[in-house]
Amino acid sequence: MYLPKRRSWELPDSALTPEGHYLQRREFLRTLGLGLAATALLPASLRGASSGFPGSLNPSFKLDGVKLTPLESVTGYNNFYEWGLSKDAPSKLANQGWKTEPWTIEIGGLCEKPAKFEVNDLIKALGGIEQRNYRHRCVEAWSMVVPWDGFPLAKLIALAQPKAEAKFIQFTSFFDPKICEAQRSKNYPWPYTEGLTIAEATNELAFLATGIYGKPLRNQNGAPIRLVAPWKYGFKGAKSLAKIDFVAAQPKTLWNEMAPDEYGFYANVNPEVDHPRWSQANERIIGGGFFAGKKPTLKFNGYEKEVGSLYAGLDLRKNF
Ligand SMILES: Nc1nc2c(c(=O)[nH]1)N[C@H]1C(S)=C(S)[C@@H](COP(=O)(O)O)O[C@H]1N2
Ligand SMILES: [Mo]
Numbered sequence: 001m002y003l004p005k006r007r008s009w010e011l012p013d014s015a016l017t018p019e020g021h022y023l024q025r026r027e028f029l030r031t032l033g034l035g036l037a038a039t040a041l042l043p044a045s046l047r048g049a050s051s052g053f054p055g056s057l058n059p060s061f062k063l064d065g066v067k068l069t070p071l072e073s074v075t076g077y078n079n080f081y082e083w084g085l086s087k088d089a090p091s092k093l094a095n096q097g098w099k100t101e102p103w104t105i106e107i108g109g110l111c112e113k114p115a116k117f118e119v120n121d122l123i124k125a126l127g128g129i130e131q132r133n134y135r136h137r138c139v140e141a142w143s144m145v146v147p148w149d150g151f152p153l154a155k156l157i158a159l160a161q162p163k164a165e166a167k168f169i170q171f172t173s174f175f176d177p178k179i180c181e182a183q184r185s186k187n188y189p190w191p192y193t194e195g196l197t198i199a200e201a202t203n204e205l206a207f208l209a210t211g212i213y214g215k216p217l218r219n220q221n222g223a224p225i226r227l228v229a230p231w232k233y234g235f236k237g238a239k240s241l242a243k244i245d246f247v248a249a250q251p252k253t254l255w256n257e258m259a260p261d262e263y264g265f266y267a268n269v270n271p272e273v274d275h276p277r278w279s280q281a282n283e284r285i286i287g288g289g290f291f292a293g294k295k296p297t298l299k300f301n302g303y304e305k306e307v308g309s310l311y312a313g314l315d316l317r318k319n320f
Contacts, residue, residue, distance in 0.1 A: 061132035073287030109245035112161035149211030170251035
């Protein structure tokens with residue numbers, strides 16, 4: 001029902017799997033032989049090329065003239081509160097015995113095809129992955145440009161077949177208080193949750209990332225699979241997803257529950273709507289040295305052409 005429109009850039013070549021994933025995700029390799037039979041059952045529009053070559057950058061998302069944030073910054077300056085509140089905590093604490101492979105993700109709620117997948121099998125069922133360079137703007141007024149690997153969320157939605165009553169999708173991060181000490185605390189309503197409307201989720205920009213710079217996601221970036229909605233503040237991009245549910249009503253989200261006046265459900269990047277405690281007009285560029293500087297923030301983070309129509313007639317100040 002919510003089949004994504006086939007776009008000019010969805011050529012077989014754009015859905016290839018970078019070599020790094022094959023080399024590093026052993027489980028993926030092990031199941032290669034089985035995958036083909038499963039993909040053959042999918043409609044042609046969902047099938048990508050099944051052989052893995054490097055260089056599968058989707059040409060529609062190259063971001064000409066923009067500098068990619070260095071890998072050290074993308075993997076060393078993180079927000080992942082389950083693993084500490086400082087920017088350098090997740091790269092350390094999320095890598096002390098927390099296992100993110102194998103990993104089961106559950107697709108459920110109001111859909112025809114609820115299912116559990118090991119993440120590598122899901123990637124295979126959806127025909128592989130592609131690379132996209134996206135701007136990444138945190139609500140805290142800093143930004144990066146990240147080369148993600150992954151697949152459009154619309155592909156997963158088409159596979160799950162949401163029912164007509166499904167109007168939103170809720171994303172739920174992992175919950176494992178035995179391993180994650182912060183999740184034993186009652187100060188936050190764990191697990192981390194986020195949400196999108198179905199119209200937002202089927203927009204071509206909405207992406208499920210499984211890698212960065214052609215390598216599997218590091219734990220601190222939300223391994224093995226996390227949401228990326230580049231026209232929204234980074235907190236919408238829930239990490240290390242355990243569940244994706246189709247729901248009828250606007251789902252609860254962790255930050256909105258914590259501070260509804262500061263973190264709205266929409267959270268579209270908007271230089272004209274300040275956070276109650278700071279301006280959103282400019283952003284600090286992360287990486288590339290101490291003096292990388294600042295730049296003006298763009299409406300919808302520079303993706304107005306792609307997503308502006310989703311919000312036609314909506315008061316963006318009220319629906320922040
Ligand atoms: N589960 C979970 N997801 C999360 C967060 C978090 O604390 N926990 N932080 C969010 C915020 S505020 C941002 S800016 C991005 C940061 O992603 P990155 O560390 O890969 O840049 O992840 C988002 N997803
Ligand atoms: Mo953020």
